[in-house]
Amino acid sequence: MAEKELTQRTAWDKVLANLRKRSLWMLHYCTGCGAVELPPTMTSRFDMERFGIMPMVTPRQADILLITGYLSVKTLKRVILIYEQMVAPKYVVGFGSCTINGGMYWNSYTTIKALDRYLPVEMYLAGCMPRPEAIISGFNSLIDKIGKGEANSWKDYYENYEFYKKNQDHVFGDIETHHDVPADGRYFGILEAKR
C-alpha cells in the first residue's frame, strides 16, 4: 500500500470516486449570514439531495465542510478542530466572499481574510451571498472534480502542514488541536511512513 503510486489512478480508484461523488455528506458551519441561502438549497425547491448531498450533524461522518461566510479568529479555531476530526477524503468549501478575501469585513480586526491560509480549500463559491443556483452549480463542479479524481486539496494539509500550522499559530499564538496530523498523513499514504 505504501509504495503505491499516488498519482496513478487504478480502476478501483475510479469506481470509488464515482461512488463517492454521489454520496456527499455535508457539515455546514453556519457562522456567516450567507447560511440563510442553505435552507432553500436543502429543501424541496432546490433540493440538493437529488445530487446526493445531505446535511450531516457530525464531522466524523461528513465529507464536505461548508464554511458559510466570515470567520472570526475565535470561530476559526473551532473550525480547525472540526476539520481535523473529519475523516479523509474531505473537502472544504469556502462559501461567500468573506472566506475568499474577507468580504465586507476586509478591515475588521477579528475576521480572517483568506480561509485557504488556514485550511486547504477545495473550492470557493463566490458571491455575497451565493444564491441557491450558484451553490448547486458549485456543488456540481465539486462532484465532477471528485469523479475525475482531481479534488485532492485535502492532501495538501498533510503535505504542507507546516504552512497551515504556521498561519494558524500566527493568529492564535499557539494552537493545540490534540490531533496528530502527520500520523494521519502517513495513514493515508501521503507522507512517507516513518517509524
Next chain:
Amino acid sequence: MNAQTQAPTTSRPPAATGAPRMTEALVSAITAETGIATFRTKSPRRIEGTVQADALHSFAAALRSRVGFEHLSAISCVDWIAEGEFELVYHFWSYRDSHLVSARVRIPREPGSMATITDLWLPASFFERDIHEFYGVVFQGNTDLERYILSDWKGPPPMRKDFSSRDFAHEHFTFKDYEPTWDELIDGGYHGQKRQGEGSDE
C-alpha cells in the same frame, strides 16, 4: 419563596411594586431619593442624567431600593478621545413603571477606572467584562475581568478610538495576492498606498 431562602440582592425592593408612576413623578422621586438633581425627561418613558463617578454606586443602590429600578439593562461605554474621557452609561429599567433611566458617568481615559456594581447586580459582571476587554476600563472590585468575547485577542482594546481596525487587519492578516481597486472608490484606496512591505503572517 420565603424571606429566609432569598439572597438579599434577589428580593424585590418595596418601591418596585405598586401602581405605575408618571414620568414627572419619577424624576422628582429620583431627585428626592438619590439626592442627584440632574435627571430630566429625555423622551417618553426615558429619563437621563449625569452622575459623578464616585457617586454612581450609591446612586444605583438608592435607585434600586428606594425608587424601584430593579433591573440593570446594560452598561455601555463611549470613548470621547478629544476630551480624554470615557463615558459609561448605565441603563436601569423599572418593571413597575416601564421607564428607563440612563445615568451618564465620565471617567478619565487614563487610567480608565471605575467602581464595580456587581455587588448590587451580579449580571453587571458581563457588561463590565465586555467594557474591560473592548475599552480597557478596569472595574475595581470585579474579580472576574477575564477575556469574554475576544478570547484569543492580544492587541490593544479594539473599541478605543485610537485603535485603527484597518491598520491592525493589514498588519495582522495577509490578504489575497491581488491588487483590488474597488477600495479606491471608498476612500482613496488603502492597498495602493500600503501594499509594500506588509503581510507579517507570511
